[in-house]
Amino acid sequence: MARALKVLAVPVIAVGLAVGFSGVSSAATVTQAYFISVSPISQDPGQAVSVTANGQYSTSPFSSDNCDSVSITVTVTYTTNSGSTASSQTTLGTSDGNGDLTGPVTIPADAQPTSVSGNTASVQASCTGGGNTYLSNAVIVTVAGSVAPTTTTTTTTTPSATTTPTTTTSPTATVAATQTAPPATPVSGSPKFTG
Numbered sequence: 001m002a003r004a005l006k007v008l009a010v011p012v013i014a015v016g017l018a019v020g021f022s023g024v025s026s027a028a029t030v031t032q033a034y035f036i037s038v039s040p041i042s043q044d045p046g047q048a049v050s051v052t053a054n055g056q057y058s059t060s061p062f063s064s065d066n067c068d069s070v071s072i073t074v075t076v077t078y079t080t081n082s083g084s085t086a087s088s089q090t091t092l093g094t095s096d097g098n099g100d101l102t103g104p105v106t107i108p109a110d111a112q113p114t115s116v117s118g119n120t121a122s123v124q125a126s127c128t129g130g131g132n133t134y135l136s137n138a139v140i141v142t143v144a145g146s147v148a149p150t151t152t153t154t155t156t157t158t159p160s161a162t163t164t165p166t167t168t169t170s171p172t173a174t175v176a177a178t179q180t181a182p183p184a185t186p187v188s189g190s191p192k193f194t195g
Contacts, residue, residue, distance in 0.1 A: 002110065005184050008182040019092065023168035024079070025104060026131050027131040027133070027134065028133075029132070029133045030066075030132055030133070030134050030135065030175045031135045032061045032136075032137060033062070033064060033066045033135060033136070034053065034055065034062070034066050034067050034099070034125060034126070034127065034134050034135065034136035034137075035053070035054045035055075035057035035062040035136060035137060036051055036052060036053045036054070036074075036123070036124075036125045036136045036139060037051075037052045037054075037130045037139065038050070038051055038052075038105075038123050038139040038141060039052075039143065041139065041140070041141050042141065042142040042143075042195045043107050043142075043143070043144055043181055044107070044143075044144045044145050045108065045109050045110065045111040045112075045113070045142060045143060045145060046106065046107065046109035046163045046171075047106065047107060047155050048081075048105060048107070049104070049105055049107065049123065049141060050102060050103070050104055050105075051092060051102065051103060051104070051105045051123060051125065052072050052100075052101075053067070053092070053095060053099065053100060053101045053102070053125055053136070054099065054100055055067050055068055055070055055095060055098050055099010055100055055112065055131060056098050056099060056100075058076065061094070062137075065098070065099065066099060066126035066127070066129065066134045067095055067099040067125075067129060067134055068095060068096075068097055068098060068099045068129070069094065069095060069096065069097055069099075070094065070095060070127045070128065070129050071093070071094050071127065071128075072091070072092040072093065072094070072101050072125055072126075072127050073089055073090070073091055073092065073096050073125065073126050073127070074089070074090045074091050074105045074123060074125045074126075075122070075123075075124050075125075075126065076088045076089075076090075076105060076106075076107060076108065076121055076122070076123050077115045077121065077122045077124075078107070078108060078112075078119070078121040078122075078143065079111065079112045079119040079121075079143075080108075080110050080112060081110050081111075083112070083117070086108070086110075088106075090103075090106065091106045092105065092125070095127070099127075102180070103194055105123065107121055107143060111142065111143045113143050113144060113145040113146050114142045114143045115142075115145075115160040116146060117143075119143075120140045120142055120143065120180040121140070121142075122136070122138045122139070122140060122141070123138065123139045123140075123141055124136055124139070133166050138144050146189045150168050
């Protein structure tokens with residue numbers, strides 16, 4: 001009976017070690033783990049907004065201290081003039097010991113105005129620390145402006161009229177030779193009657 005207990009104890013310890021170490025080696029992406037504010041929240045394409053990151057923001061759900069003394073990247077996700085979705089990344093710099101940092105981030109020049117596309121731009125910060133990626137809240141920015149009317153010039157090219165020379169071959173006229181009778185020879189003398 002005692003032997004059976006000793007044999008069972010070893011697998012339990014091994015399972016406990018495996019569970020304890022499994023969380024150490026895996027990296028995670030943690031959302032809502034960092035806080036940013038953006039000003040202004042309406043901006044023209046090609047112009048910058050000011051992004052302020054606060055690593056110790058304590059209002060729920062931002063209750064932890066993340067992104068301290070690390071590089072902060074800000075991603076702007078937007079709709080292009082062609083209607084596709086694109087993103088642009090800006091390295092904001094290295095945060096201070098509290099995770100705080102402020103800097104300009106440009107709304108891309110090819111961002112289509114919200115008044116035209118109906119879509120806004122999304123600004124979100126991220127950092128990597130301790131093997132994990134921490135994402136901030138996403139701040140919605142209205143892309144200001146409107147699309148200027150475009151003038152479309154249509155050039156119509158008419159193909160040149162091509163004249164194909166027509167060669168007509170007429171059959172050769174055949175003229176029948178006219179035979180001319182020899183001139184009449186007058187009869188001389190008078191007729192003689194016999195009887």
